[in-house]
Amino acid sequence: MLIIGIAGGTGSGKTTVVKKIMERLPQGEVGIISQDSYYKDSGHVPVEERQKINFDEPAAFDWDLLLSHLKQLNAGKTIEMPTYSYLTCTRQPETVPMGPHDVVLVEGILVLSDERMRDMMNIKVFVDADADERLIRVINRDCIERGRTPQMVIDRYERVLKPMHNMHIEPAKKCADLIIPQGGHNEVAIGLLTDYIKSRLTK
Secondary structure, eight states, X not given: OEEEEEEEOTTSSHHHHHHHHHHTSOTTXXXXXXGGGGBOOOTTSOHHHHTTSOXXXXXXXXXXXXXXXXXXXXXXXXXXXXXEETTTTEEXXXXXXEOOOSEEEEEOTTTTSOHHHHHHOXXXXXXXXXXXXXXXXXXXXXXXXXXXXXXXXXXXXXXXXXXHIIIIIGGGGGGOSEEETTGGGOHHHHHHHHHHHHHHHHO
């Protein structure tokens, strides 16, 4: 199984890159794992305190479960991926079954930040974008999808996103085999990565 890790800052365009790759590949042959699904459950935390949780540091994720699922897929087994609600900051009772694939894309802000994860990956990709561009995308996304106001997003960016990006996400860029500047707008890099995946699927 070919495992490709796709990391990058919040709002860098990771999801767009993955979407464009998937649109160009045979349906059903490539699996996707989103690191966001593996946030630790915060159901035990009082509701008013959940918005204060730092979701941009490694400790926010259930690494053991994510690593276990990758190993199971690599062994040809089916996994039950967790689902997570951003609105309630809790893991949901529903799971999503996923069987083994020839190629699996693992996408998330910190997928290159854990050495155990990197050791399992065949290709490590970092999606890069300017800080201003990332902030604009985060404001648009969080206001529409997560019920936050622009001021709430900006405050969180200054308090959490920016320092965590500099501390945990940006340093992982040096571990990447491929850096994609301009995020989802970089058609050349996306095309090269897609062609490589196609060649592996053909084999």
